[in-house]
Amino acid sequence: MIALDSRPRLAAKARIRFDRKTARYLLLYPERGLVLNPTAADIATLCTGEHTVHAIVERLAEKYAPQPRAQVEHDVMSFLATLAERGLMQTDP
Amino acid sequence: MSDEYRPYTLVAELTYRCPLRCVYCSNPVDYARHTDGLDTADWLRVFREAEALGVVQLHLTGGEPVLREDLEALIEGARALDLYTNLITSGIPLSRERLASFRSLGLDNVQVSIQDVMAPSSDRIAGSRAFERKLEVARWVKELGFPLTLNVVLHRENLGHVEEIVALAEALSADRLELANTQYVAWALVNRRALLPTAAQLDRARRVSAAAQQRLRGTMEVLFVMPDYYSEFPKACMDGWGRRFIVVSPDGLALPCHAAHTLPGLHFDNVKHGPLETIWCESPAFNAFRGEAWMPEPCKSCERRTIDFGGCRCQAFYLTRNAAVTDPACVLSPDHGLIEAARQQALSASGGDFEYRAPRSTARK
Numbered sequence: 001m002i003a004l005d006s007r008p009r010l011a012a013k014a015r016i017r018f019d020r021k022t023a024r025y026l027l028l029y030p031e032r033g034l035v036l037n038p039t040a041a042d043i044a045t046l047c048t049g050e051h052t053v054h055a056i057v058e059r060l061a062e063k064y065a066p067q068p069r070a071q072v073e074h075d076v077m078s079f080l081a082t083l084a085e086r087g088l089m090q091t092d093p
Numbered sequence: 094m095s096d097e098y099r100p101y102t103l104v105a106e107l108t109y110r111c112p113l114r115c116v117y118c119s120n121p122v123d124y125a126r127h128t129d130g131l132d133t134a135d136w137l138r139v140f141r142e143a144e145a146l147g148v149v150q151l152h153l154t155g156g157e158p159v160l161r162e163d164l165e166a167l168i169e170g171a172r173a174l175d176l177y178t179n180l181i182t183s184g185i186p187l188s189r190e191r192l193a194s195f196r197s198l199g200l201d202n203v204q205v206s207i208q209d210v211m212a213p214s215s216d217r218i219a220g221s222r223a224f225e226r227k228l229e230v231a232r233w234v235k236e237l238g239f240p241l242t243l244n245v246v247l248h249r250e251n252l253g254h255v256e257e258i259v260a261l262a263e264a265l266s267a268d269r270l271e272l273a274n275t276q277y278v279a280w281a282l283v284n285r286r287a288l289l290p291t292a293a294q295l296d297r298a299r300r301v302s303a304a305a306q307q308r309l310r311g312t313m314e315v316l317f318v319m320p321d322y323y324s325e326f327p328k329a330c331m332d333g334w335g336r337r338f339i340v341v342s343p344d345g346l347a348l349p350c351h352a353a354h355t356l357p358g359l360h361f362d363n364v365k366h367g368p369l370e371t372i373w374c375e376s377p378a379f380n381a382f383r384g385e386a387w388m389p390e391p392c393k394s395c396e397r398r399t400i401d402f403g404g405c406r407c408q409a410f411y412l413t414r415n416a417a418v419t420d421p422a423c424v425l426s427p428d429h430g431l432i433e434a435a436r437q438q439a440l441s442a443s444g445g446d447f448e449y450r451a452p453r454s455t456a457r458k
Contacts, residue, residue, distance in 0.1 A: 013240035028177040030202045
């Protein structure tokens with residue numbers, strides 16, 4: 001479980017790039033890549049080590065209003081869990 | 094051309110020259126015929142044209158890519174195109190200073206291969222005293238802030254060492270460990286008798302690897318690639334012919350895989366003589382094994398035909414002399430007996446002499 005006050009940061013091996021062919025962002029890492037939907041792309045972009053999970057949820061809830069905050073929080077947590085499982089994210093205290 | 098055929102990865106084989114002589118080298122057995130024909134400007138154009146086709150991942154490989162004196166310029170050019178750039182190297186000959194300059198030029202990842210966990214056995218496979226040097230380079234990779242992929246090709250002489258290999262990868266703080274069983278084409282096919290493991294060896298290694306994968310989840314990606322000689326169905330070789338990968342050989346041939354230019358009857362175009370897009374979309378060789386029209390039975394009516402695409406064309410050719418048959422690795426192939434015979438041989442084999450990679454005309458035994 002990822003703490004709300006932790007500050008997620010993309011792992012050194014992961015890099016975001018825009019894909020002109022599909023007009024989506026890709027999260028690239030050795031030999032692989034994840035296609036990001038717009039929400040995931042927003043979350044990944046905010047994983048710089050500066051923002052807390054709480055702040056990321058706030059930012060996205062604002063952007064995607066009137067989507068319920070609980071839904072946004074769920075999306076953020078599940079995407080961060082996916083990143084963590086693949087070793088694509090570190091959390092700074 | 095539809096997204097069904099979109100290349101995501103360019104494998105740039107910058108040179109076939111290499112100080113090592115690995116007994117399972119994936120370069121063609123006649124590699125000496127393919128000299129370095131592309132200069133810096135040619136390669137940069139290939140990168141540009143590949144990126145325009147949809148490529149986002151670039152592997153700089155060989156042979157030994159650090160032998161290219163223009164590697165700095167190639168890394169810089171690749172990064173300018175926002176390609177995720179991976180250097181696949183033996184680490185020989187490479188200085189810490191040069192590796193540091195690759196970092197500042199934007200190289201994303203470094204893959205170092207080792208052959209085993211101890212110098213004598215590792216060097217025996219590489220045909221060169223290289224092991225200690227490789228470990229030193231792997232440590233530099235991490236010290237300089239790169240992600241490290243550690244690659245180990247598995248075979249009967251090192252399959253019993255997977256625990257030690259995992260421990261070494263952890264000690265080096267590798268981000269990704271590739272435990273890739275030998276694919277029996279090119280030099281590995283020449284040396285198959287001495288390399289092919291038994292099912293029992295493989296089962297044990299697979300269990301050890303699965304446990305490590307579980308334990309290290311989120312820290313180190315552990316990948317175990319089964320040899321297709323012991324799989325029920327063949328590999329989706331290169332994710333399908335001319336579907337996701339472009340390989341460019343040192344002399345400029347645009348290829349669907351590392352060994353395609355050794356198949357007779359196919360003419361591969363050179364990137365020096367035309368745009369990559371035309372070659373990718375229109376060349377007869379890239380289209381030869383796309384889709385299902387070329388497929389014989391049992392592939393043609395098999396529900397797995399869109400999963401494994403009929404397997405490896407090169408393996409089909411090297412085992413049956415016909416590139417357009419079902420990969421013999423498939424249990425449904427009428428030629429599967431060839432694989433069973435090799436497995437049977439592995440049970441009684443006691444290892445043996447290797448033929449080391451060398452220009453064939455001068456070094457063949």
